[in-house]
Amino acid sequence: MIEEQSSSLLNISKEYELLSSSLDANLVAELQALASNFQSDALHTQNENRLLRIGIIGQIKRGKSSFLNSLLFNGQDVLPKAATPMTAALTKICYAQEPKALVEFYSKNEWDKVKNLADKALSKQASYENALLEYQTNKAISQKQGVFIAPPIKPVLSDEEKASIELLNMVKNSGLNVAQYLDTSISLDEVNNNDELVDKLNHYVGASGEFTPIVKSTELHLNIESLCDIEVVDTPGMNDPIISRGRRTQEFIGQCDVVFVLSNSGQFLDQSDMSLLAQNIPNKGIEDIVLIGSLFDGALLDEYHNYPSIQQALPAITAKLNNQAKSNVDKVCNEFAAYQSTEDDNNQSHLMSTLQNSLPPIFISSRCYDLAIKPEQSLNEEELHSRQQLNDMFADFTFNASTFAAVANFTKVTTKLDTVKAKKEQILADRFNNLLIGSKREVKQKLTQISDDVTYKRKNLLEGDVESLAKKQQAVVSRIEAGTIKVNSVFEKYSIQAEKTLTRLLTDINQDAIQVKQVQSQSGSREESYTTSREVSDSHILKPWTWGSTRTVTSTHYRTVNYTYASVHEAVSKLESFVVETSKALYDVSENAIQLGLFKQDIKASIRDMFDFTDDDFDPEMVLMPLNNAVERITIPVVSLDLDAHINTIRQQFSAEQVEGDDIAQLRTEQARVVALLLQDISAELKQCINQIVAKLAKEQSNFVPSLTKDLVASVEQLKQDLTHKEEVLKGYDDVLQKVDTDLATLGANL
Incomplete structure (x- = not known):
């Protein structure tokens, strides 16, 4: 069954490869990848002795490793938290009587890419810093001369560039000879128990592990009964900034x-x-x-x-x-x-x-x-x-x-896990059929894309010559270029909106901080003990030698004392609440500073308004397909903060629950200092976020129309090539469409 179905999908992709002269090369490559991935995943489903594979997935910083440590290891940090999202490695966990681990390092090609990305990013940063230094040197002179010079724009680094710099710095700090380990794996098997294995593993995936920055994935075999009959895949985060690591994650997820x-x-x-x-x-x-x-x-x-x-x-x-x-x-x-x-x-x-x-x-x-x-x-x-x-x-x-x-609430999770384990045989029995249905669905989608692409090319070939199509395309391009101001106005509208929203938030945060700075003194009372003493005679009438002697008698008394104090706990709690609320507000506001769905709709509307879609002479596909592609490429960054370090300074400086006297003034001074530091960090991060969003929108704005028109003009070049062998190309298109119809009908009948 598996060989038959795999051969069927592989044959489909190979047959389209034979027709590649009539097809978009990217679509053919994607179709081939689908067939190849299906074969790999299908072979895994048919392994008779295989375990039930459970994938733990989600974005970075969603508590995946903590969740597994609690679920499988009673809270023990068997899966150490990564130093940063940049150093997280995919981990496969399964049962074995003798504990061991297999550590896979990056390949040379993968590490070279990390180095190249880091070098380029550092070069961009260095150029910016030099330009900034030059700007600061010339700024005062220019102002005296009445000339305004714009400051340099800080480069916006991609997540992968940031990750590459961090990994490279970690390697430099550790002095690790990377070349010695690339393209290799290490087995950790000389251990007596799980704890020894975890200790060894910390050198490879721990926050300060020597090898952590070059580890791509790990396999843990642990003597833990709950792992019997299953294997668990702990992913580093589906938004892993390291692309090669992300591909490995996708491979594993496809076999879950x-x-x-x-x-x-x-x-x-x-x-x-x-x-x-x-x-x-x-x-x-x-x-x-x-x-x-x-x-x-x-x-x-x-x-x-x-x-x-x-x-x-x-x-x-x-x-x-x-x-x-x-x-x-x-x-x-x-x-x-x-x-x-x-x-x-x-x-x-x-x-x-x-x-x-x-x-x-x-x-x-x-x-x-x-x-x-x-x-x-x-x-x-x-x-x-x-x-x-x-x-x-x-x-x-x-x-x-x-x-x-x-x-x-882990009882519900363990109950769910037990339910999944109990369904193991049924899940595994159904897995191949489910995979087959999903893969055929994906192949159908790809074949439909091929059909749409070829139908559009065929229509151009039948209905027009190069000159008429070029005129149509040029008319469309000219209209779009003439209407660029409308497109730009949409970008500028949302850019101003985002800047205003984020700036307004900073004003609100500064206002909230006024209350956080205040440390209220309170009145309290407490019972205090004090002692008094007096001299009394110690003479005894029958003991002449004691005559004239005295002794001291002490008495303990109690009194109520009123005093003024300030609560350290309350001050720290105010800071913590401020940080939590501020971080949440920053994330929410930056995420929603631009309503991406509405923004994309407005962009599309600005282009659509340039054309009459009811005109029979106008071909909407000429605009809509490249328009959708161009719009979907638009992305906007969001901001998140980690401000806990500042709070710890107060917690460390004042160990008592409350302070009195001169310490109240010291607490107020320290509270104000920490709030000022928080505001400084928040302001810098927010300004950077504003700059990132504005710069990203400016970049998207400058690229949008050229990207859109490039796709439009490409079809004219395609037609030029097609017309030189019109009959041959037309037959190729017809063969493709006939084959697509046959394949879609066959796939549809089996779904």
Whole structure:
């Protein structure tokens, strides 16, 4: 069965390769890749002794490793958190009686790409710094002369460029001889137990591991009973900035039978999550998707003040998050339906309907799970701080092991995992058929693209000559170029809108900071003890030698003392709340500074308004296909902040819960200093975000019309080539269309 189906799809791709002279080379290559990937994935599904493969996927910084440490390893840091998202490596975990690990390093080609990207990025930064130095040197002179010179624009580095610089710096700092390890793997097998293996592994994937920056993936074989009959793939994040690592992740995901999708509870399955899922999951035959809302403790800390008790807060916040999750999924599904052409029911992709069927998510907190099972003496500073924050929510409530476990909600996860394990045989039995259906669906989509492309070329070949098509194309290009001002006005409108929105946010943050700076002194009273002493006679009438002697008698008394104090805990809590709210506001506002969907619609509308689509002489496909391609290339960056380090300075300087006297003034001074540092960082990051968005929009604006017109003009060149062998080319087009019809009918009958 597998050989037959694999041969069928491979033959389809090979047959189109024979017709490649009539086809777009990219479409042929994509079709070949689909057939090749199907063969690889299908072979994996048919392995008789294979385990149930469970993929843990999601964006970077969604708590995937923490989730697995809690789920599989009782909170032990078997999977160390990466130093940064740049150093995360894909990890496959499975059972073995004798623990061991296999570490795979980058290939030479992959590392050369990292080095080249880093060198180019550093060169851009150096050029900017030189230009900035020159600008600062000449600025004062120019102002005296009444001449304005513009400052240089700071280069915006891609995520992969930033990652490459970081990896290269880590290698330089460690002094590692990289060439010795590239294109190799290392086996760690001389260990007696899991703990020894984890200690060794820290050198390769730990935050400060010597080899961490050059590790591409790892395989762990652990003597843990819960891993029997399954293997777990912990991905570094589907938005992995290192492309070669991301490809390895995609290979593994394509061979997963079940996926656990982790997304932040507070912004569950946002547009970024959904876009990444759409790139990695569709048509892989994965029917079992478990949705996990991670970092629930963060959502609880954000929302608890709206409720009088923990008993009311937990179910209410869970219900609210469930509704938000459903709303987010429905919203993005509708957007996908509007922008994508599929043959699924209700014009929704298979992935979208699968996700909707997987609702509601399971909201979990790995941190609360750890707090529930770990003894207090083993908690680190970060865990102790989280415990204190949670215990401070309600005055009449203190968490214990059982209530931490209730918030953690891992019972539902383990129940779900047990259900998946129980369905193992059925899942594995259905896996090939599901993969086959998904792959055929994807091949159908690609064949439809081929048909549309060839139909358009054939129409041009039949209905027009080069001169008439060139005139039409030139008319379209001229009209678009003449209307560039309309397109530019859309870009400028959204650029100004984003800048105003983000600048307004900075004003609001500065206003909020005024309250955070204030450290209120409070009056209190306490009972203090004090002693008095007096001399009394110690003479005894019958003991002459004692006559004239005295002794001291002391008495203890109590009095109420009024005093003024300031709460260190309250000051730190204000800072923490400020950071949490500010970080959330920055993320939300930067993400929504430009409504990307509306922006793209306005761009399309500005082009459409240049043409009369009711005119029979106008071919809408001439504009719409390249227009859609050009618009979909537009992306906008978002901002996120990590400001916790500043808060720690107060926590470290004032270890007592409250201070008195001169220490109150010192606390106020320190609080104001930290707030100023926070505002400085926030302001710098926000300004950089504004510059990034404005620069990105300016770049998109300058490239948009040339990109669009280039695609339009390309069809004239295609027609020139086609007309030199018109009959031969026409026959080639007809052969392709006839074959596409036959293949679509065959695939449709089997779906």
